Amino acid sequence: MTTNNIAQTQQNSATAQKNIESNLLARQISEACEAQRSKEQFEAEIQMYVQVVGQYLGSIELNREFPLATEILVMAIRELRWKGRLSALNVPGMTETHKLRLELLLYHHEADLLEKTQLRAEIEKAYQIFGKGFDRAYDAFLCSEGKTNSESQKWTASVIREELEKIAHQNFSESDRKLTISQLAQESRWPVSQLNSIYADIVAELDERDSQQTTKAKIEQILQANQSSINLSEVLPENLARPLTQLAKWMNLQPEVCLVSLLGTVSSLHRTDTELLAATATDYRLSPNLFIGLVAESSQKKSPILKAIATKPLGLLHRDECDRYEQEMATWKEACKRIQSEDKYAEMPPEPQKRVHWLQRTTGEALLRQAGRQQHGMLYLSDELKALFGSLNSYRGGRGSDEEDLLELYDGSGAKTLRAEGLRDDTDKTCLGILGAIQPEILEKLIGGKDDGNGKWARFFFVHQPNTASTLPISGGLNLTEMLAGLYRSISALPAIEYQFDSAAQLRFKQAYDRVEQLRVKEPNQSLRAVYGKTAGRIGKIALNLHVIRWAMGDRTQPISHEIGMDSLLPAIKLANFAIQQIKSLYGQFDDDSLAPHLMKILNLAESKGEWIKARDVQPTFTKKQRPSADQVRQHFVTLADMGLGEIQGEGRNLQFCFCQHFRQR
Structure with missing residues (x-):
């Protein structure tokens, strides 16, 4: 045997011995997996196997022993895949061709059938997937290509991602971006198509991350709005705050539901000429009436609250009004009879008008006419506010101006309606309060995804009542009806008054006005701009009503002050901010595109x-x-x-x- 033959035989023997040892170790690991050893033991054995395979692949020349090296590499890979440690076929950015070739490499051991140039991409991909445990095997491959691993190690998957993220954050034009990625492909020896695919995925991930941050901010805003609350004792006199808080507790309702229901009812009791001169320089005047909307699911105790705070106590006032009206009608009829007996052509005295404290069903035209007919305000009370908006223009084929007329009533404006037969409605001032409930899904259909162009919804003070379970008390009780009826009688008896802020409150109101105006011009959402635009007026309206409530629940022997102070203005500002949070929460939950x-x-x-x-x-x-x-x-x-x-x-x-x-x- 020649020296060359002996050397070749020795080399083949050594190679075969290493092959046998590696195969034995692979089988031991496979048996260890089947025996369900602990995770720590398995990982330790895998690491030992990787070292042996790496040393073995580093000791042979890949260009001559490539099939054997590939087979041993495959054995290690298959054990890792069996344990679920690798998922080569699901690597992001891998083309279908790479998947197919890698499938052959992993399962069919057909690497010896492929030319070395065809296998290069698969070996590089395997190194990227399997990590530094196969550094020596990859070094051997690079040496066969005339390279070193130090250059390749620079372009790991994490480095490639970092470079692509840098590109994504640059203000590159489309052509500059393509050139930059092409240059990166040349330097890293990653396929340019793969880099483009990974780049697209990274951009999508960054956009999703930004979108998620925006969504999180919206959710936190909604959660903050839902958590915000008002302590009734900081807003109302204690002798009124305590029973309302107890009522809310029994029904497991937000205390603000009781508070705004009270404010909405009180706001309709003033004489139509009552107003707040909020700014003398601009003759900025505010009527006292409020539009209140309770947003809650069906069976969430909306009707009991409306009955307790509005219907029942106003019912006592209505009974008093019926008695007064009957007496005045009897007197009027007697007077007419006497006058007619003396002179049948004489002019009769005006017929007494029956005051309407609240109504539940009407048309837009009838509402406008009645609001201008009486000297006091009145309350539109409804379990379903949808009925109010559904009735607008219902008798005019949808071609009337009922909605616009209703919105003008929020400002206390009068009405002059001209018909063919002449002037039908002619009034300068009105005071219409609205207090109603509506279900969230119905309100969403009415306002969801639409701009509040005419400020209809911005005029409403909405309070959202979450879905909660109430409890039924078996003892105790509140004489709320008589107390509220007394409060309402006192306010109804007040004459028409022009209120103003005292000097301190005037300065604070100016600051609040300026602040919400700045928020309005900076707000990108049109509907919220409308809300900010109505907030200053809402502050004044609430302050006026809190002022008369404080007087009526206190010493009524003293005349009411015509100046509104900080004790009413500051709670009004707090309530107006609460109203902003509530409407923001509702708009956030009604956004179809979010x-x-x-x-x-x-x-x-x-x-x-x-x-x-x-x-x-x-x-x-x-x-x-x-x-x-x-x-x-x-x-x-x-x-x-x-x-x-x-x-x-x-x-x-x-x-x-x-x-x-x-x-x-x-």
């Missing part, structure tokens, strides 16, 4: 249940048109958890979400 409403439904459901929820629990809370798939709901679970607004457990179809109370308290 993810926030969907996530809020999940948060509200999870909080109300107080337990882990699944996708099937969430889906029925959406309408059929908006209902997301189960997979979309589960993705929403993950998004909320990533935002830090809850926790998830389980995987796949068993994924669950929980809203923990400490998230609400953050």
Whole structure:
């Protein structure tokens, strides 16, 4: 045997011995996996196997022993894939061709059938996937190409991602971006098509991250609005705040629901000539009437609140009015009879008018006529505000101006209606208050996705009542009806008054006015601009009503002051800010183009249940048109958890979400 033959035999023997040792070790690891060893033991054995394989591949020349090296590499890869440590076929950016070739490489051991130039991309891809555990094997491959690994190590997956993210953050033109990525491909030896694909994914991820931050800000704004509350004792006299707070507690309602219901009712009791001169220089005058909307689901105690605070106490005033009207009518008829007996052509005295304290159903034209007919205000009271807006122009084929007339009534304006037969309505001042309830889904249909161009919804002080369970008290009680009736009688008896702010309150009102005007011009959302535009007026209206409530619940033997002080203005500002938060919350939940409403439904459901929820629990809370798939709901679970607004457990179809109370308290 020649020296060359001996050397070749020795080399083949050594190679075969290493091959046998590696195969034995691979089988041992496979047996260890099948025996379900601990994770730590398995990972330690994998690391040892990687070192042996790396040393072996580094000791041979890849250009001559390539099939054997590939087979051993494949054995290690297959063990890692068996354990679920690798998922080569799901690597982002891998083309279908690469997937097919890598499938052959991993499972069919056909590397010896491929030319070395065809295999280069697969070996480079394998190194990127399998990491530094195969550095020596990759070094051997690079040496066969006449390169070193030090240059290649610079372009790891993390470095490539970092470079592509830098490109994404630059203000490159389309051509400059393509040139920059092409240059990166040349330097890194990554395929340019793959870099473009990864770049597109990175841009999508960055956009999604920005969108998620925006969505999180909206949700936190909604949560903050839902958490905001008003202490009634800081707004009302204690002898009125205490029973209203107790009523809200028994019904498990927000105290603000009782407060705004009271304000809406009181605002309709003034004489039509009563007003607040808020700024003398500009003759800025405000009528006292308010538009109040209670937003709550059906069976959420809206009707009992309206009865307790408005219908029942106003019913006592209505009974008094009926008695007065009957007496005046009897006197009037006697007077007419006497005058006619003396002179049948004599002019009769005007017929007494019966005051309407509240009404529940009307048309736009009838509402306008009655509002201008009486010297006192009146209250439109409705369990469903939708009925009010549905009745506008109902008798005019939708071609009238009822809605515009209603909006003018908010400012206390009168009406002059001209018909063919002449002037029908002719009044200078009105005082119409609105107090009604509406369901969230109905309100969403009315205002969702629409600009509030005429400021109709900005005129309303909405309060959202979450879905809560009330309790039934079996003892105690409140004599609320008599107390409120006494309050309402006192305010109704006041003459027409022109109120003003005292000097301190005037300065503070100016500051509040200037602030909301700055917010208005900076606000990008048209509907919210309308809200800010009505806020200063709402502050003045609320301050006027709080002023008369304080007087009526105090020492009524003293005449009411015509100057409104800080004790009424500061709570009014607080309430106006609360109103802004409420409408922001509603608009945020009614935005069809935003993810926030969907996530809020999940948060509200999870909080109300107080337990882990699944996708099937969430889906029925959406309408059929908006209902997301189960997979979309589960993705929403993950998004909320990533935002830090809850926790998830389980995987796949068993994924669950929980809203923990400490998230609400953050």
